[in-house]
Amino acid sequence: MIPYAVEYLRATNVAHALAMLASDSEARLLAGGHSLIPLMKLRLASVSRLIDIGGLPELHGIAVHPDHIAIGAATTHAELGSHPRLAEFLPLIPQAAGVIADPTVRNRGTIGGSLVHADPSADWPAVMLALDARMEITGVAGPRVIPADEFFVGFMSSAVQQDEMLTRIFIPLPGPDRVAYRKFRHPASGYAVAAAAVALRYAGNRCTGGMIGVTGVAETAFRAHTAEAGLASGFTGSAEEIGRLVETAFADVTPLEDGFADGVYRLQLARVMLSRALADAVRHA
Ligand SMILES: Cc1cc2nc3c(=O)[nH]c(=O)nc-3n(C[C@H](O)[C@H](O)[C@H](O)COP(=O)(O)OP(=O)(O)OC[C@H]3O[C@@H](n4cnc5c(N)ncnc54)[C@H](O)[C@@H]3O)c2cc1C
Structure with a gap:
């Protein structure tokens, strides 16, 4: 297959990524690339610019707070599968992470990419619904938070608009018994x-x-x-x-x-x- 020309840009922070997204309606965010790149290879997605957010520290990590756990959108499936505090507080997450694809996909693919891509056969959507997660969606005007129940709006379609980004996922504590x-x-x-x-x-x-x-x-x-x-x-x-x-x-x-x-x-x-x-x-x- 002959690849088409795509501009690759690496965002330096969330605001930078959002500004680049807003300036081009065919720009797309790139996190782990394990859903978007296959779509581009098959010419099922038409993309002018790839804005890489995979390495942004703001989007990484798992923070335990008294009443919730916050997960950065670019946290990988593998990180979710091996985090000791998740195993303690929300064992459903490592359980599900362990059955996503294979180690290669788990090491690159991110929870945010999976949720926004909204594949009807992906694992995280079911888990986030069962855990009553809240999704933080950030645009140039600031963040909004919606329940997982309102996030998946159709076939491969989420509530995140082209000029927005899923930044964090909040899961209430105490978790289920x-x-x-x-x-x-x-x-x-x-x-x-x-x-x-x-x-x-x-x-x-x-x-x-x-x-x-x-x-x-x-x-x-x-x-x-x-x-x-x-x-x-x-x-x-x-x-x-x-x-x-x-x-x-x-x-x-x-x-x-x-x-x-x-x-x-x-x-x-x-x-x-x-x-x-x-x-x-x-x-x-
Ligand atoms: C061989 C193979 C097997 C797989 N098996 C499974 C499986 O068993 N279960 C499963 O659940 N998944 C599976 N996947 C999908 C995998 O988990 C993907 O990694 C995941 O769905 C997408 O995450 P990503 O970080 O790779 O996203 P990307 O491919 O980088 O992005 C996907 C989409 O989300 C957008 N996006 C990414 N991050 C954000 C963000 N923070 N905010 C807004 N938009 C964003 C992108 O612009 C793009 O449209 C498989 C993939 C492959 C290649």
């Missing part, structure tokens, strides 16, 4: 054909509610609200309860279809992944 992530990987790419992230809250030994994020199944990742309603009243994780809850979970979902999984198969995988994630979460006290 019991969590699990179950994913059926596509055998070639490693992306989720169907996956479920479950986050349960307990008062003593009694489940008081929970949140469920699902990815791989529909045009965007989503919260399984109907299933969550079944967690509110002393859910014990019995086979009967899980069966009932999973039966209703995807009633109004239009499944994705592709050469690997038609809609019926994909929904069945989703039911199985959610059942296993619920059972795992209840067990992992």
Whole structure:
């Protein structure tokens, strides 16, 4: 393939990156490059300027505060998978990081790139929905913060506009008491054909509610609200309860279809992944 000419620019800070973005509607941010570069190679993205934000210290790192954890948007999947404080406070994050693709992708790919790219089969969207994350989106006028539930607006489309940047992700503390992530990987790419992230809250030994994020199944990742309603009243994780809850979970979902999984198969995988994630979460006290 003959590559087309692209200008490569390295941002020195967030304000510099935003100013460069604002000056050219075909400019795109480059973080780990593991989604954008493949799209450019296939000529599915037309880009005039690549603005590299991958090395900006402001966008890196994980900060633990009394009531939340803040994750820089350019933090890599590998960094999220190996951070000791995340393992302690939000173990769902290292669990999910460990099943993203392979070590090469995990060492370069970033959580911010993944969330903004909003691939319907990516892992982080389901996890961020289950953890009730807040997204800090920064434009030249300053930052705004929106819930994960409002972030994924359509097929490969997020609430971040062309002249904005996802800068940080905030996750409330204390985190959920019991969590699990179950994913059926596509055998070639490693992306989720169907996956479920479950986050349960307990008062003593009694489940008081929970949140469920699902990815791989529909045009965007989503919260399984109907299933969550079944967690509110002393859910014990019995086979009967899980069966009932999973039966209703995807009633109004239009499944994705592709050469690997038609809609019926994909929904069945989703039911199985959610059942296993619920059972795992209840067990992992
Ligand atoms: C072989 C392979 C297997 C993969 N398997 C999986 C998998 O199993 N699970 C999974 O979840 N993902 C998978 N991925 C995707 C991978 O995780 C990507 O790294 C990730 O989706 C995008 O992150 P990035 O940092 O590489 O983003 P980039 O490719 O640099 O950017 C992606 C998009 O986001 C924009 N962007 C990047 N950062 C920001 C920001 N801070 N603010 C605003 N816009 C921004 C870019 O302009 C671009 O449009 C796979 C990728 C490959 C190549």
